[in-house]
Amino acid sequence: MFYKKLILSIFIAGTVKAQMNIAGEFNPYVMTRTADQSQIDLPFRLLSLDFGFSFESFDFKTVTGVEQRYSTREHSIYLREAYVAFYPNWGEVKIGKQIHSWGAADAINPTDNLNPYDYYYMFKAGTGKKIGKLSLASTVYRENFQVELIVSPYFTPNRIPYGEKDFPLALDRKPLIKHPVKDELELGARFQTSLGGGDISLSYFKGTDRMPSVQSAYLPITSNGVRNFDLGYRKTTVLGSDFVTFLGDFTIRAEGALYNTKNASINRPVNTSGYLEIIQDVIYSQYVVQLEYTTATDIMVSGQFIGSKTIDEKNQWFMPKSPSDNIEFPVLPFNPGMGTPFAMFTNKAALISSSGVMMDDQLELIGSLMINLNESGSMLSIALGYSPWINWKFELGTTQFNGSNNPLNPFTLMQDFNHVRMGILYNF
Amino acid sequence: MTRISLATFFICVSFIYAQPSGQSIIHKMDQRLKPVDIEMDFKMTLRSSSKKNNRKSHFRLMKQMEKRYQDGKFKSKLLLRFIEPKEVKGSSLLNWDWVGKKNDDQWLYIPKLRKVKRIRPSDKSRNFQGSEFTYGDFMERDLDLDSYELITQDYFSGNECYVVKATPNDKSSYQPRIFWIDKTHYLIRKIEFFNSDNEKVKILEKLDYVKNNQYWTPTKKIMKNLLNGNSTEMEVLKVSYDQGLKDNIFTEKYLKRF
Numbered sequence: 001m002f003y004k005k006l007i008l009s010i011f012i013a014g015t016v017k018a019q020m021n022i023a024g025e026f027n028p029y030v031m032t033r034t035a036d037q038s039q040i041d042l043p044f045r046l047l048s049l050d051f052g053f054s055f056e057s058f059d060f061k062t063v064t065g066v067e068q069r070y071s072t073r074e075h076s077i078y079l080r081e082a083y084v085a086f087y088p089n090w091g092e093v094k095i096g097k098q099i100h101s102w103g104a105a106d107a108i109n110p111t112d113n114l115n116p117y118d119y120y121y122m123f124k125a126g127t128g129k130k131i132g133k134l135s136l137a138s139t140v141y142r143e144n145f146q147v148e149l150i151v152s153p154y155f156t157p158n159r160i161p162y163g164e165k166d167f168p169l170a171l172d173r174k175p176l177i178k179h180p181v182k183d184e185l186e187l188g189a190r191f192q193t194s195l196g197g198g199d200i201s202l203s204y205f206k207g208t209d210r211m212p213s214v215q216s217a218y219l220p221i222t223s224n225g226v227r228n229f230d231l232g233y234r235k236t237t238v239l240g241s242d243f244v245t246f247l248g249d250f251t252i253r254a255e256g257a258l259y260n261t262k263n264a265s266i267n268r269p270v271n272t273s274g275y276l277e278i279i280q281d282v283i284y285s286q287y288v289v290q291l292e293y294t295t296a297t298d299i300m301v302s303g304q305f306i307g308s309k310t311i312d313e314k315n316q317w318f319m320p321k322s323p324s325d326n327i328e329f330p331v332l333p334f335n336p337g338m339g340t341p342f343a344m345f346t347n348k349a350a351l352i353s354s355s356g357v358m359m360d361d362q363l364e365l366i367g368s369l370m371i372n373l374n375e376s377g378s379m380l381s382i383a384l385g386y387s388p389w390i391n392w393k394f395e396l397g398t399t400q401f402n403g404s405n406n407p408l409n410p411f412t413l414m415q416d417f418n419h420v421r422m423g424i425l426y427n428f
Numbered sequence: 429m430t431r432i433s434l435a436t437f438f439i440c441v442s443f444i445y446a447q448p449s450g451q452s453i454i455h456k457m458d459q460r461l462k463p464v465d466i467e468m469d470f471k472m473t474l475r476s477s478s479k480k481n482n483r484k485s486h487f488r489l490m491k492q493m494e495k496r497y498q499d500g501k502f503k504s505k506l507l508l509r510f511i512e513p514k515e516v517k518g519s520s521l522l523n524w525d526w527v528g529k530k531n532d533d534q535w536l537y538i539p540k541l542r543k544v545k546r547i548r549p550s551d552k553s554r555n556f557q558g559s560e561f562t563y564g565d566f567m568e569r570d571l572d573l574d575s576y577e578l579i580t581q582d583y584f585s586g587n588e589c590y591v592v593k594a595t596p597n598d599k600s601s602y603q604p605r606i607f608w609i610d611k612t613h614y615l616i617r618k619i620e621f622f623n624s625d626n627e628k629v630k631i632l633e634k635l636d637y638v639k640n641n642q643y644w645t646p647t648k649k650i651m652k653n654l655l656n657g658n659s660t661e662m663e664v665l666k667v668s669y670d671q672g673l674k675d676n677i678f679t680e681k682y683l684k685r686f
Contacts, residue, residue, distance in 0.1 A: 085685075087682075099542060100542075101541065101542040101543040104545075106541075125540060126538070126540040126541040126542065126543075127540065128540070139681070141676075141679050141680060194533070197531060197533075198546065244546050249548075251548050294548075298554065298555060298558070360558065360658070361486065361558040390486055390512075390513050391513050391514050425515075427513065427514035428514055
């Protein structure tokens, strides 16, 4: 009650003397499957509303989203961000539900693990694909360096589509988490400094995986191969580094992260007969090297080399009831629970993208091509935005996946998602 | 005959010696009192000559904050922020101009990415957000980077002007420029820009100046692109000087705050 009154008092006091900011975008669109012209039925963000006010060294900011689904005409309103920011002379302090951004590269940031991802919006740029997280963030700025510390008391997993027949990578059903997260505190720190006309940074993050993974199982394996796996979340520590530098007319941005993931402590059942636990200790890396160039006509061309690699993997089953027993149980392939969502497509890819405006900023063209360097597969995305009036834009785009003969290749699976997208964007 | 020749000779000599040099005109222009800091709201109207384009003009509202330094470390710091159109509201550019450093430091903030990006500083010759102005037009260029030559005198917009040619001393993104500097107040009234083929490509006209306290501000300027026929008009809506803008305005922290 006290906190509600306090927040209300701050809000009223703030709105009386403060500068109010209201902005947002209204963006209805439809996606039509290329194969049969049927409509793809997935929820989409119809409205995003930014509301806040600034008062001297304080900001209060909220971002609200309205998500809509055409088939059911259901909509949901949710608070994506709500935080208070204080700007003392030495830096900034932010507290509340917020989205953070780390990393030097565009769109693919292995060092940026502070917020979970919303896989419904995994192809959105910037913060659009992230989920706000309750956290306390503080940054100290000096002329040649900055230090950022982030503490988050609650664990928030990725939002993964399930039961979505129109999203090929969706899970069949909501994953049942048998082992809830115990130690939820997450900690991030980042140091950035200028170096020879560029910037370099080192970062550290310790937290819980955003994607669930197998933590325990029961013997025996059923005759049809179905195993009774119990899901939970591993603990992961990330050491990251990124830099930006300039070479002639080119800008180089690079980013890499080393992840060490271990299974978390879990509550064992009373009866441990046939009960197994996995002992996992895996070190893996993700990296991106980006080269960008802007032409005299303001066309930006960028090439990215994206990769991920499992460096060291300890992955074995353990039977608490008889620890000395050698257990014959299949070792599961390792799946990272943290890192860039694009790692789920491939562990080596090249991404070429270009954007430019013409007709006096009325027409915007964006194109990108991702090529799987490991196995046959590509993703081509072309988007066109036409803006006949200020703050209005008509959007037309297409995304085409091209896979291989391997039905398990994610690019092959995503072929069914090939679509044309049409929409209107109004900024206010 | 000899007397006439001698008289003509002395008149010519005295005329030549009476003319200030290009260098001295530019230095006199530079010595005009400048504010320590300036905060300005301006409207940029982009006009198209294209017949295919149904939107003949569109505008941008921006805020500019600049601070000059005498600390031997920085020459100036500049922050530019978009207010309109809404699609780019909050997008901001921060520039640090160092003493003795060839390249400035530049950062760009894009609200949708919630990220401050360091950008290539030598992009000063690039057009600024689709306008006919370049990023470099918002920043001061060191006087000693160019050589100056008084080429003639002319009238522009009712003002008697010195016409001074500035030629870059080194190979840079800057090409020769010709300045029209009025004789009364030493204010730039017009600049012609040339490309590497010595072809005139752009003309900047500063049509109105207003004197607030002891400072002169060009309140209306037009950049005309002679190659594509497009033009950009920049109109100052509000200007304040020497408010004591704090150093922390020109930081990444403030760049993100809008």
